[in-house]
Amino acid sequence: MNAAVLDRLRTALGDRVDTTDAALEAARADRSGHASPTAPLAVVHAESTSDVQATLRIAQETGTPVVVRGAGTGLAGAAIAGTGEIVLSTLRMRRVLEIRPDDLLAVVEPGILNAELDAVLAEHGLWWPPDPASRDISTIGGNIATGAGGLLCAKYGAVRDAVLAVDLVLADGRLLHLGHRSVKGVTGLDLTSLVIGSEGRLGVIVGATLKLRRVVPGAPCTIVATFPAVRDAARGSAAVTASGAEPAIMELMDARCLAAVHALLELDPPADGVAQLTIQTDGRSAAVEAEQIAAVLRAAGGTVTVTDDPVRGEELLRIRRSMHTAMAALGTTLIEDVSVPRSALPAMFDEIARIEREYGIEIPTVAHAGDGNLHPNFIVQTPEIPARIWQAADDLFRAAMRLGGTLTGEHGIGTLKRRWLAEELGEDQWQLQRDIVRAFDPAGVLAPGRVFAHRTTEPDAAAPNNAEEPHA
Amino acid sequence: MNAAVLDRLRTALGDRVDTTDAALEAARADRSGHASPTAPLAVVHAESTSDVQATLRIAQETGTPVVVRGAGTGLAGAAIAGTGEIVLSTLRMRRVLEIRPDDLLAVVEPGILNAELDAVLAEHGLWWPPDPASRDISTIGGNIATGAGGLLCAKYGAVRDAVLAVDLVLADGRLLHLGHRSVKGVTGLDLTSLVIGSEGRLGVIVGATLKLRRVVPGAPCTIVATFPAVRDAARGSAAVTASGAEPAIMELMDARCLAAVHALLELDPPADGVAQLTIQTDGRSAAVEAEQIAAVLRAAGGTVTVTDDPVRGEELLRIRRSMHTAMAALGTTLIEDVSVPRSALPAMFDEIARIEREYGIEIPTVAHAGDGNLHPNFIVQTPEIPARIWQAADDLFRAAMRLGGTLTGEHGIGTLKRRWLAEELGEDQWQLQRDIVRAFDPAGVLAPGRVFAHRTTEPDAAAPNNAEEPHA
Numbered sequence: 001m002n003a004a005v006l007d008r009l010r011t012a013l014g015d016r017v018d019t020t021d022a023a024l025e026a027a028r029a030d031r032s033g034h035a036s037p038t039a040p041l042a043v044v045h046a047e048s049t050s051d052v053q054a055t056l057r058i059a060q061e062t063g064t065p066v067v068v069r070g071a072g073t074g075l076a077g078a079a080i081a082g083t084g085e086i087v088l089s090t091l092r093m094r095r096v097l098e099i100r101p102d103d104l105l106a107v108v109e110p111g112i113l114n115a116e117l118d119a120v121l122a123e124h125g126l127w128w129p130p131d132p133a134s135r136d137i138s139t140i141g142g143n144i145a146t147g148a149g150g151l152l153c154a155k156y157g158a159v160r161d162a163v164l165a166v167d168l169v170l171a172d173g174r175l176l177h178l179g180h181r182s183v184k185g186v187t188g189l190d191l192t193s194l195v196i197g198s199e200g201r202l203g204v205i206v207g208a209t210l211k212l213r214r215v216v217p218g219a220p221c222t223i224v225a226t227f228p229a230v231r232d233a234a235r236g237s238a239a240v241t242a243s244g245a246e247p248a249i250m251e252l253m254d255a256r257c258l259a260a261v262h263a264l265l266e267l268d269p270p271a272d273g274v275a276q277l278t279i280q281t282d283g284r285s286a287a288v289e290a291e292q293i294a295a296v297l298r299a300a301g302g303t304v305t306v307t308d309d310p311v312r313g314e315e316l317l318r319i320r321r322s323m324h325t326a327m328a329a330l331g332t333t334l335i336e337d338v339s340v341p342r343s344a345l346p347a348m349f350d351e352i353a354r355i356e357r358e359y360g361i362e363i364p365t366v367a368h369a370g371d372g373n374l375h376p377n378f379i380v381q382t383p384e385i386p387a388r389i390w391q392a393a394d395d396l397f398r399a400a401m402r403l404g405g406t407l408t409g410e411h412g413i414g415t416l417k418r419r420w421l422a423e424e425l426g427e428d429q430w431q432l433q434r435d436i437v438r439a440f441d442p443a444g445v446l447a448p449g450r451v452f453a454h455r456t457t458e459p460d461a462a463a464p465n466n467a468e469e470p471h472a
Numbered sequence: 473m474n475a476a477v478l479d480r481l482r483t484a485l486g487d488r489v490d491t492t493d494a495a496l497e498a499a500r501a502d503r504s505g506h507a508s509p510t511a512p513l514a515v516v517h518a519e520s521t522s523d524v525q526a527t528l529r530i531a532q533e534t535g536t537p538v539v540v541r542g543a544g545t546g547l548a549g550a551a552i553a554g555t556g557e558i559v560l561s562t563l564r565m566r567r568v569l570e571i572r573p574d575d576l577l578a579v580v581e582p583g584i585l586n587a588e589l590d591a592v593l594a595e596h597g598l599w600w601p602p603d604p605a606s607r608d609i610s611t612i613g614g615n616i617a618t619g620a621g622g623l624l625c626a627k628y629g630a631v632r633d634a635v636l637a638v639d640l641v642l643a644d645g646r647l648l649h650l651g652h653r654s655v656k657g658v659t660g661l662d663l664t665s666l667v668i669g670s671e672g673r674l675g676v677i678v679g680a681t682l683k684l685r686r687v688v689p690g691a692p693c694t695i696v697a698t699f700p701a702v703r704d705a706a707r708g709s710a711a712v713t714a715s716g717a718e719p720a721i722m723e724l725m726d727a728r729c730l731a732a733v734h735a736l737l738e739l740d741p742p743a744d745g746v747a748q749l750t751i752q753t754d755g756r757s758a759a760v761e762a763e764q765i766a767a768v769l770r771a772a773g774g775t776v777t778v779t780d781d782p783v784r785g786e787e788l789l790r791i792r793r794s795m796h797t798a799m800a801a802l803g804t805t806l807i808e809d810v811s812v813p814r815s816a817l818p819a820m821f822d823e824i825a826r827i828e829r830e831y832g833i834e835i836p837t838v839a840h841a842g843d844g845n846l847h848p849n850f851i852v853q854t855p856e857i858p859a860r861i862w863q864a865a866d867d868l869f870r871a872a873m874r875l876g877g878t879l880t881g882e883h884g885i886g887t888l889k890r891r892w893l894a895e896e897l898g899e900d901q902w903q904l905q906r907d908i909v910r911a912f913d914p915a916g917v918l919a920p921g922r923v924f925a926h927r928t929t930e931p932d933a934a935a936p937n938n939a940e941e942p943h944a
Contacts, residue, residue: 100813100815101714102710102713102714102814102815103713103813103814103815104713104814105813125716146658147658147662149656149658153655153656154655157633158655158656160662160665161629161633170900170904174900176898176900176901176904177898177901178901180811180876180877180878181813181876181877182811182812182813182843182844182845182876182877182878182881183625183626183811183814183843183844183845184621184625184630184811184840184843184844184845184878184881184882185811185878185880185881186618186619186621186669186880186881186882186883186884186885187878187879187880187885187893187896187897188885188893188896188897188901188902188905188923189666189669189670189674189905189908189909190619190632190665190666190668190669190670191666191901191904191905191908193632193662193665193666193668194661194662194663194665194666196662196665197658197661197662198661198662202661214716214718238574241574241575241576242573242574244597244686246686283757284756284757284760285755285756285757288756339652339654339655339656339657340654341572341575341577341653341654342574342575342576342655343572343574343575368656371654371655371656372654372655372656373654373655373656404652404653404654405652405653405654406652406654406656406657406659407659408657408658408659409654409656409657409658410656410658411658412658413658413659413660421659421660424659424660425659425660426648426649428642428646428648429648429649429650429660429663430660432642432648432663432911432912433660433661433663435911436661436663436908436911437661438911439904439907439908439910439911440904451660
């Protein structure tokens with residue numbers, strides 16, 4: 001059976017069908033630190049929409065599951081592939097088809113990296129706001145498929161706010177053009193928005209029309225404020241939001257994160273327990289806004305430094321940007337991704353402290369405090385995350401939901417959070433969402449088992465192709 | 473049968489079931505100027521979510537179609553109801569349940585008017601950006617159901633950008649909580665976005681969590697520029713967008729509109745053929761931006777006036793805001809609503825001029841030039857729109873689509889544009905959208921025949937309940 005599928009793929013796609021050990025091995029993992037216990041059948045390196053269509057038609061006819069993959073930088077295990085699955089890579093589809101400064105839009109293929117596109121757009125004085133921390137290594141297609149966020153979301157929006165249209169190949173190989181090129185458009189259901197964050201379950205993104213902005217004029221101002229404890233820093237960031245200020249970036253690092261990064265960068269260690277806010281204002285009023293924010297933070301008990309030197313500002317932000325490297329140096333990391341209303345940030349940090357106490361573990365946490373998205377890090381010294389850590393994560397998720405928050409702010413459900421999906425959505429909505437997936441992909445070819453899964457599915461990534469529905 | 477349905481409704485809902493002639497007559501029409509030839513069965517004035525659920529359960533069990541209605545200000549005939557249909561009004565569900573300045577969100581019931589909510593929010597220094605021209609008379613629920621736009625969309629976004637969560641009662645009476653309260657959230661499929669603009673086909677909106685902004689500081693600056701012809705004005709507005717300026721409002725009135733409003737307001741008549749741009753900048757840099765825009769417009773051949781006096785600015789904007797009244801004074805109006813990429817505005821005005829010549833008619837046109845959304849007005853002296861005018865509208869729609877635009881920027885498909893929907897979406901996407909509707913409402917209880925309809929459906933509103941699928 002598998003041999004017959006491979007034969008058909010090779011006949012249709014030639015040497016774009018890759019079954020080398022290196023390719024199959026790479027497709028077992030993503031950046032979540034988790035891997036499939038087995039390797040997939042093949043990796044197809046699609047170079048065009050018709051390659052994507054040909055692959056899907058063969059998959060549909062042979063009942064072979066397909067997992068779409070960009071740069072493999074996901075943090076939720078959605079693109080982890082295993083036995084019997086075809087990995088459909090869009091990494092070679094990387095053309096910028098159109099840039100229109102007059103219409104503030106660009107049309108791109110899915111495989112281009114976020115930072116590469118940004119460099120091309122900068123030549124036109126333009127940018128695309130979504131800036132996930134992975135921007136140097138993640139693709140636009142992947143950013144759309146996960147509904148990626150980043151540091152600038154409170155002021156400039158997430159992917160949901162920055163995509164006008166998507167070209168989507170359905171599981172049966174048909175190509176749909178969703179959305180429109182105009183700023184406004186309410187013709188029919190908004191399937192473009194539905195595809196954003198759908199994690200490869202609805203179709204394969206082969207093109208996207210992106211909503212751009214002009215590069216913001218002037219240099220940013222950077223504010224660093226330290227607080228004696230993380231709860232004080234969280235209260236400080238909530239006070240900034242409540243004051244009406246609109247920083248472009250507002251990042252919070254707790255004491256453990258700050259200490260780890262200082263050690264990595266060989267800086268003087270911070271005082272014990274000190275947490276830090278790093279804030280940037282931008283635009284023509286950057287300096288005025290920076291002084292207003294500094295006053296709010298001082299009133300909240302912070303020790304505040306402000307600089308309008310962009311080089312110094314970048315140095316200060318580098319401390320925040322080095323977080324993931326610092327965490328990875330400590331062990332195997334499970335980067336969590338809960339999001340809460342901004343006023344609930346202090347309460348969420350209280351919950352994290354409680355979980356640390358109850359489980360006897362450390363949970364270094366960084367937060368996009370401007371939008372309420374926290375990344376608590378669980379760090380272990382084993383290659384797999386033990387069950388006890390998953391119990392602590394479970395406790396964390398429930399705490400976020402109790403505070404009016406959500407399981408995942410920007411990483412997605414993938415395979416790692418399937419177990420909690422129905423709890424947040426409710427059974428009725430969970431079932432409805434599965435029915436919608438079925439309307440797009442009745443045979444269940446695309447990424448079966450990702451996002452939605454049988455209730456019996458274990459929370460780890462060991463069984464990515466544990467499908468919730470049988471294939472033909 | 474109908475008597476039995478009425479009995480059940482009255483038993484469950486008492487005097488909230490309204491079968492007075494006045495209520496039934498009002499529910500036959502909306503603000504499109506079109507009306508159903510027959511009256512509906514009853515109007516239910518829901519006062520709570522459980523009223524909505526009770527109505528839908530009875531409808532589901534008896535196979536009775538239900539049309540949701542807010543203030544009835546729609547312009548596409550979606551809420552026009554006829555024989556055998558229950559009209560479910562959410563106009564009495566008008567509470568503001570929560571306002572959170574610290575989280576920049578509000579939770580509201582669907583029946584509150586946009587302008588009423590704005591007044592409440594203003595007390596907290598907050599606002600909700602979507603500002604359809606109907607804001608004084610249209611509900612938040614209706615704004616969400618149509619995906620309403622308005623004057624501020626280019627800078628501040630449409631409804632799609634301003635709703636975090638929706639509480640939705642399904643056709644069978646089950647209540648779902650879609651979305652989240654946090655700024656970020658990618659848990660499962662984004663059904664909140666799918667409901668925005670779904671025109672009553674997916675469920676009944678009984679609550680919404682709105683994403684707010686702080687009131688913009690400072691007074692706006694207003695710029696008025698006149699041009700010898702509409703094409704020049706369109707090129708002027710395109711030049712403003714291409715310059716990187718970000719006006720809050722940029723409105724274009726062609727010569728016929730301008731003359732009609734001047735007559736209505738008893739102002740001196742404008743020079744023959746003269747078209748006008750009315751622009752507002754806001755925020756801390758309003759004055760600087762206004763001077764930059766003025767320079768661009770002068771270079772484009774405009775005669776430009778700038779004022780930073782808010783009272784004078786409001787007087788100038790009043791000319792634009794009086795458009796609909798001026799048009800209504802001329803006869804029966806079909807307000808069209810195409811949207812094109814902003815660079816295509818001059819070409820779209822060329823197409824309108826061509827259609828005027830070919831059909832020997834006048835099409836006074838106003839445009840939200842900042843976002844590319846045009847409202848060409850077809851005016852006739854008969855109560856119904858004649859077939860020949862629909863042919864001209866058909867020509868207009870196809871022209872907008874050829875220019876990369878869309879059938880409807882902010883009014884929706886309703887009953888009036890069903891005929892063109894498949895042409896823009898393509899047959900495959902049209903069918904997929906219908907399948908998605910079916911996943912929400914398998915029995916076809918909600919607003920059957922709206923948006924989607926049999927290919928044989930006539931383009932007028934005479935048969936709103938011409939369903940595309942039979943009921944049980």
